Amino acid sequence: MEIKTMAGWHEFAEKNSNGSWDKYCKPGDLVGEDVYDYFLDVLPPRSMERGYLQVGEPHSHQANIITRKWQATYATFRRVEKGIWMYCGNCFAGMTWDADAASSSLEGFLKVTYRIEGSQRICRPRLVCKDGFSVSVQAGEDFQCAPREHRPDGDYESVELGNPSGLEELLVPYAEDKDNLLKTAYPYVPVELLKVVIEVHGGLYG
Structure with missing residues (x-):
């Protein structure tokens, strides 16, 4: 399976008018340590545990299918193995499932x-x-x-x-x-x- 990298993202952005992260990388894609390091350094994390990272700034606000409340979502990563992470999508705090996909x-x-x-x-x-x-x-x-x-x-x-x-x-x-x-x-x-x-x-x- 392809490993998404910062270099790959930059190349994608150069070729596409909308080269945003969510256009380049989809929930379930694997990413390299350089991607993890980038998002770790962008802002203080919203959530961070061993093998788990949520970026500090909300991506959106939407209905949570579990709590039935309007809540913020955050770009989320979960470690698969040493140096390899999975992009989980934009998830509610403390979760690892993409909010958009779960309700679609x-x-x-x-x-x-x-x-x-x-x-x-x-x-x-x-x-x-x-x-x-x-x-x-x-x-x-x-x-x-x-x-x-x-x-x-x-x-x-x-x-x-x-x-x-x-x-x-x-x-x-x-x-x-x-x-x-x-x-x-x-x-x-x-x-x-x-x-x-x-x-x-x-x-x-x-």
């Missing part, structure tokens, strides 16, 4: 909320719709979904839902416990059906 589509949500630390897969945040309906959406080797594997690209045919915030008739046929619909799992829910549910509830919050 279900596929975007599944892709940007994928995360593994060491051998441990980190659960995705709850998916929240504009009318307030929310539900746990999980997929990977540990869940009842298809394909049943960790997929960083978020490309699934079905996913496992759980603990919806309210009754949703479209999902009832998939409930494991039909006597406790708000506190049960919904295995192998087709992604296309979940898209319909999201539209019924006004679309993704964001």
Whole structure:
């Protein structure tokens, strides 16, 4: 995979009228240590831990799908290995998923909320719709979904839902416990059906 560098960014900017960082580098791209050093020196960091950096100046303000509040986003980097970092996009404080991609589509949500630390897969945040309906959406080797594997690209045919915030008739046929619909799992829910549910509830919050 290509490693984005400062030299590459400068070359890109010379050839394009809008040579901004976000035009050159997309969430998920790998970058070199020189890029990390540049953003580290631009301003005092907003957040900085071992293997994690958020640039100090907000990129934008938008709705957070988890907190349902209007919050600032920051250019964010996460170390992949020595000298190599991943650009996570413009993320909310303390997070590593691109705010725009997470609220643009279900596929975007599944892709940007994928995360593994060491051998441990980190659960995705709850998916929240504009009318307030929310539900746990999980997929990977540990869940009842298809394909049943960790997929960083978020490309699934079905996913496992759980603990919806309210009754949703479209999902009832998939409930494991039909006597406790708000506190049960919904295995192998087709992604296309979940898209319909999201539209019924006004679309993704964001």
